[in-house]
Amino acid sequence: MEKLEVYSLGTLDIKLNNRSINEFMSGKAFALLCYLAMNSDKVLNRDKLVELFWGNSDLEAAKYNLRYTLWTLRRLFKNEEAQDIIVNVKNGCKINDAYKIITDVNLLDSLLINVEKDRKYYSKISLEKIHSIYKGEFFEGFFLKNCPEFNDWVFYEREACQRKYFTLLLGFSMYLQDNNLPEKCIEVYEEMIRMNPLQEDLYLNLIKLYIQLGDRSAALIHYEKCCKVLREELNIGPMQELQKVYQQIKNGSQKKPKLSFKHSKKPDTHFVILDQDRYYQYMKIEAHKRNSIIITSIEKNVAEVEYYWMVELMECLSLKTRKETWDNIPDYCLKDLSYINSNLIEKAALYKKNIENQQLAVPDVRLFKSLEKWMKLFACHEKVLIGIENSEWIDHKSFLWLQYFIGREESYNIEIVFKESADERIKKLREKVY
Amino acid sequence: MSGIDLLLYNGKIYTMDSLNTLVNWVSIKDGIIVETGCGDGFNHYVEDAIESIDLKGRVVFPGFFDNHVHLAQTGLNLMSLDLNHVENLNQLFEMISFAASKAENGEIIRGIGFDEMQTTERRMPNRRELDKCSPNNPVWINRVEYHVSSVNTMLLSMLHLPFNLEGILRDEKGLPDGRLIGRANLFVRKYIIEKIPNQIKKEAINKAIEKAISKGVTTLNSMEGGNFFNESGMNCILENNSIFPIDVKLFYQTTDIRKAIEKGIRCIGGDLFLDGSFGSRTAALSEPYEDEILTNGVLYYTQEEVDDFVQNAHEQGLQISLHAIGEIAIDQALNAYEKAQKYYLRKDSRHRIEHFELATDLQISKAKELNIIASMQPTFELMWGGAGKMYEARLGNRYKRTNRFNKMVQEGLCIAGGSDSDVTEMNPILGIHSAVNHPVEENRVDVLEAIKMFTCNGAYAGFEEEKKGSIQMGKKGDFVILDKDPFNIKKEEIKDIQVMGTIKEGNILLIK
Numbered sequence: 001m002e003k004l005e006v007y008s009l010g011t012l013d014i015k016l017n018n019r020s021i022n023e024f025m026s027g028k029a030f031a032l033l034c035y036l037a038m039n040s041d042k043v044l045n046r047d048k049l050v051e052l053f054w055g056n057s058d059l060e061a062a063k064y065n066l067r068y069t070l071w072t073l074r075r076l077f078k079n080e081e082a083q084d085i086i087v088n089v090k091n092g093c094k095i096n097d098a099y100k101i102i103t104d105v106n107l108l109d110s111l112l113i114n115v116e117k118d119r120k121y122y123s124k125i126s127l128e129k130i131h132s133i134y135k136g137e138f139f140e141g142f143f144l145k146n147c148p149e150f151n152d153w154v155f156y157e158r159e160a161c162q163r164k165y166f167t168l169l170l171g172f173s174m175y176l177q178d179n180n181l182p183e184k185c186i187e188v189y190e191e192m193i194r195m196n197p198l199q200e201d202l203y204l205n206l207i208k209l210y211i212q213l214g215d216r217s218a219a220l221i222h223y224e225k226c227c228k229v230l231r232e233e234l235n236i237g238p239m240q241e242l243q244k245v246y247q248q249i250k251n252g253s254q255k256k257p258k259l260s261f262k263h264s265k266k267p268d269t270h271f272v273i274l275d276q277d278r279y280y281q282y283m284k285i286e287a288h289k290r291n292s293i294i295i296t297s298i299e300k301n302v303a304e305v306e307y308y309w310m311v312e313l314m315e316c317l318s319l320k321t322r323k324e325t326w327d328n329i330p331d332y333c334l335k336d337l338s339y340i341n342s343n344l345i346e347k348a349a350l351y352k353k354n355i356e357n358q359q360l361a362v363p364d365v366r367l368f369k370s371l372e373k374w375m376k377l378f379a380c381h382e383k384v385l386i387g388i389e390n391s392e393w394i395d396h397k398s399f400l401w402l403q404y405f406i407g408r409e410e411s412y413n414i415e416i417v418f419k420e421s422a423d424e425r426i427k428k429l430r431e432k433v434y
Numbered sequence: 435m436s437g438i439d440l441l442l443y444n445g446k447i448y449t450m451d452s453l454n455t456l457v458n459w460v461s462i463k464d465g466i467i468v469e470t471g472c473g474d475g476f477n478h479y480v481e482d483a484i485e486s487i488d489l490k491g492r493v494v495f496p497g498f499f500d501n502h503v504h505l506a507q508t509g510l511n512l513m514s515l516d517l518n519h520v521e522n523l524n525q526l527f528e529m530i531s532f533a534a535s536k537a538e539n540g541e542i543i544r545g546i547g548f549d550e551m552q553t554t555e556r557r558m559p560n561r562r563e564l565d566k567c568s569p570n571n572p573v574w575i576n577r578v579e580y581h582v583s584s585v586n587t588m589l590l591s592m593l594h595l596p597f598n599l600e601g602i603l604r605d606e607k608g609l610p611d612g613r614l615i616g617r618a619n620l621f622v623r624k625y626i627i628e629k630i631p632n633q634i635k636k637e638a639i640n641k642a643i644e645k646a647i648s649k650g651v652t653t654l655n656s657m658e659g660g661n662f663f664n665e666s667g668m669n670c671i672l673e674n675n676s677i678f679p680i681d682v683k684l685f686y687q688t689t690d691i692r693k694a695i696e697k698g699i700r701c702i703g704g705d706l707f708l709d710g711s712f713g714s715r716t717a718a719l720s721e722p723y724e725d726e727i728l729t730n731g732v733l734y735y736t737q738e739e740v741d742d743f744v745q746n747a748h749e750q751g752l753q754i755s756l757h758a759i760g761e762i763a764i765d766q767a768l769n770a771y772e773k774a775q776k777y778y779l780r781k782d783s784r785h786r787i788e789h790f791e792l793a794t795d796l797q798i799s800k801a802k803e804l805n806i807i808a809s810m811q812p813t814f815e816l817m818w819g820g821a822g823k824m825y826e827a828r829l830g831n832r833y834k835r836t837n838r839f840n841k842m843v844q845e846g847l848c849i850a851g852g853s854d855s856d857v858t859e860m861n862p863i864l865g866i867h868s869a870v871n872h873p874v875e876e877n878r879v880d881v882l883e884a885i886k887m888f889t890c891n892g893a894y895a896g897f898e899e900e901k902k903g904s905i906q907m908g909k910k911g912d913f914v915i916l917d918k919d920p921f922n923i924k925k926e927e928i929k930d931i932q933v934m935g936t937i938k939e940g941n942i943l944l945i946k
Binding site: 137140141142143145146148151152154155156159162163166195196198199228231232233234235236237 | 562565569570587588590591592594596597598599600607608609610617620624660661662688689690707734735736739
């Protein structure tokens with residue numbers, strides 16, 4: 001079987017049977033072959049390819065160009081005495097199945113799939129291994145003039161790969177920490193910080209790791225480095241928690257800081273309670289997988305205000321609800337809810353829904369059902385993650401709703417994550433649910 | 435009498451000494467003033483003077499100071515596409531197309547001063563629009579206050595933006611749409627400024643200096659480095675400082691004292707932002723903003739952080755300056771200076787507060803007590819002061835309490851005048867005009883006090899009162915020649931006075 005390898009992360013390289021063939025291709029031919037190889041399981045419509053690579057030229061010329069470029073690729077493979085690389089199908093073409101296709105993007109994908117399937121798979125990998133796949137940005141430094149569609153595709157893939165890489169590193173760091181391998185874990189953190197030096201929470205974990213290792217001076221150096229980056233790049237000071245840890249180091253406090261994440265099993269249900277550090281880690285990882293995240297954080301002084309949290313939730317929801325969902329929410333639900341949140345009338349009006357303000361008191365059961373309906377419709381289109389901070393200050397009525405909502409059997413694509421607090425109510429809730 | 439290098443005669447020379455003595459001629463040798471006098475006492479110099487200028491009754495002052503400039507930024511702007519008066523997006527696109535057609539392939543097109551609120555469409559352009567007018571050149575369009583920018587696809591693909599960076603605005607497909615705010619905006623800014631070749635930066639700085647000379651400036655204080663103004667411009671000034679035709683004194687905008695000392699810079703802080711500005715509602719006020727009652731502005735540092743920094747820098751013998759506009763930020767600065775002084779007594783530290791716009795009575799007298807220099811920009815009043823302008827919009831009635839020059843002069847505070855270029859143009863005449871014509875009458879000062887801000891006060895602020903700031907024997911031969919006498923002109927016309935000549939240490943840099 002012939003072998004075609006396509007490397008697009010960091011350095012660009014195409015290898016036919018272990019031999020680089022880049023130098024024989026134009027930029028466009030190269031990009032086209034990469035695109036075909038990355039989609040080797042599909043038949044690609046010619047019109048689509050024309051649009052992708054010659055979208056800005058006249059249609060006839062564009063079609064000619066596609067034929068011409070495909071021909072140059074064929075000829076190249078023929079000259080290399082390899083099998084025909086491209087198979088023509090009606091209106092489309094694809095990579096010949098006789099080729100074994102290896103792409104670094106696929107390798108990255110399968111790595112991620114393996115570790116998500118079984119966390120133990122991390123024991124088989126190393127930072128070097130991840131780096132040998134993700135050497136840099138997708139199509140780094142590559143830009144085709146007058147190819148808006150292709151460049152957009154590159155942007156999309158570039159971010160997607162960055163995201164996968166980051167998720168992989170984050171998961172890896174948690175694994176290393178759980179398995180008490182702080183030195184290795186530090187390397188992974190450093191790499192994540194290198195990607196984006198403005199991630200304070202990563203610095204915090206890094207510093208804690210150094211303290212765990214008893215390396216006070218390294219912890220201090222990283223604290224200073226973090227402060228400097230934040231000051232120089234953003235003109236801000238470090239967050240309070242980081243300052244606290246700094247004070248501890250300075251005062252030579254012997255107490256080892258609590259590590260960010262103790263091992264906790266990935267929850268099966270849609271309702272989780274996590275301690276503070278673990279909560280932020282979790283939200284961060286999940287943020288890459290879900291398309292809608294709602295975080296509610298309330299203050300102490302509203303704990304007595306009934307429905308306050310529900311109204312907060314609605315405010316977040318209304319910002320994220322799509323037009324088609326608005327169309328589907330029954331008017332009576334919105335009317336009922338407007339009893340506790342008159343803002344809704346304005347929000348709904350933006351989507352051409354005219355709701356009268358509900359003047360009369362609405363029984364809780366109707367409010368509860370209406371909000372449930374909205375959540376349910378919302379979750380038809382999105383995987384939703386709701387983070388709840390300061391749960392101890394959720395008012396009584398809203399907590400009843402939460403209890404009601406979590407108690408319903410369907411889980412609607414929604415996951416609710418509580419940041420651990422002293423609140424007795426969530427502990428009871430947990431006992432009830434499990 | 436042995437020969438002299440330069441003789442200025444037949445002039446009206448205001449010496450700005452303690453009595454502001456008027457003389458008619460001055461002679462200079464080796465860059466230093468040899469003698470001044472009245473009438474025809476200069477006659478014996480005429481034959482031996484290498485160069486002499488008959489002033490024909492024109493007016494001369496000591497060379498002007500501009501005490502607050504961002505030189506690298508000013509220079510870069512002079513070399514960028516000025517989009518200040520664009521009225522609609524089509525006009526913007528035409529201007530970019532034109533610039534792109536003249537640029538070499540791959541050269542970055544930098545647009546500045548774009549104010550989308552002044553355009554019909556009231557929005558920033560997106561990358562697809564910019565692609566159309568510049569397919570072969572990266573494009574970077576800055577909003578007027580630099581907080582938002584738009585880039586084209588070519589530039590975006592060069593940037594290596596981390597996916598989780600805050601401030602990347604996206605289109606309906608979830609892809610970056612070319613508009614960058616917040617952290618992403620700072621990211622692109624840093625990337626581009628670092629990309630500009632040193633030679634171009636040097637050229638830009640030289641252009642800015644030429645501009646300063648054309649306005650009679652012979653000494654300027656340049657605020658450089660830090661999170662916004664970037665290190666590379668400052669390094670370029672450091673490398674070339676010895677060859678600039680006028681004096682450029684650097685203020686390093688950092689809290690990293692060790693680094694400043696290593697670089698040999700003795701002035702630290704510069705425009706170090708304790709708070710923001712009125713325009714963006716980030717200056718830290720004691721009472722909320724008039725047009726946004728939920729905010730009092732921003733403090734970028736805690737008092738402890740400021741104290742710590744000021745104390746260390748003070749102890750190291752550095753001159754410190756801090757940017758403080760609102761009362762709360764001014765308090766922060768004054769408190770820190772006071773504590774540092776108590777902790778480690780320095781007789782004559784002359785620390786500065788930049789802008790000092792909304793200082794209260796108490797703060798003014800405390801600043802005097804601590805011997806603080808108020809480094810201020812009178813032209814702000816011309817732009818934003820008075821009824822119906824920005825100060826009033828943001829501050830309501832408090833606009834009557836901005837830039838209280840008269841009160842400060844009465845209290846004996848030293849005000850060093852500046853332009854904050856590129857915020858207002860480097861132009862001391864305009865600054866003098868603005869201080870004399872402050873829109874709030876009780877804050878106005880007389881012409882003499884206004885000129886002091888840009889001459890002798892500047893010298894004092896820089897510990898150079900023995901060498902500069904007035905026309906006296908033994909001081910440097912720095913002069914500005916004007917076409918009209920600001921003391922004998924309607925005060926509304928001061929701004930029209932032209933600079934006819936600039937002389938630095940006896941060298942004629944400009945003469946008309």
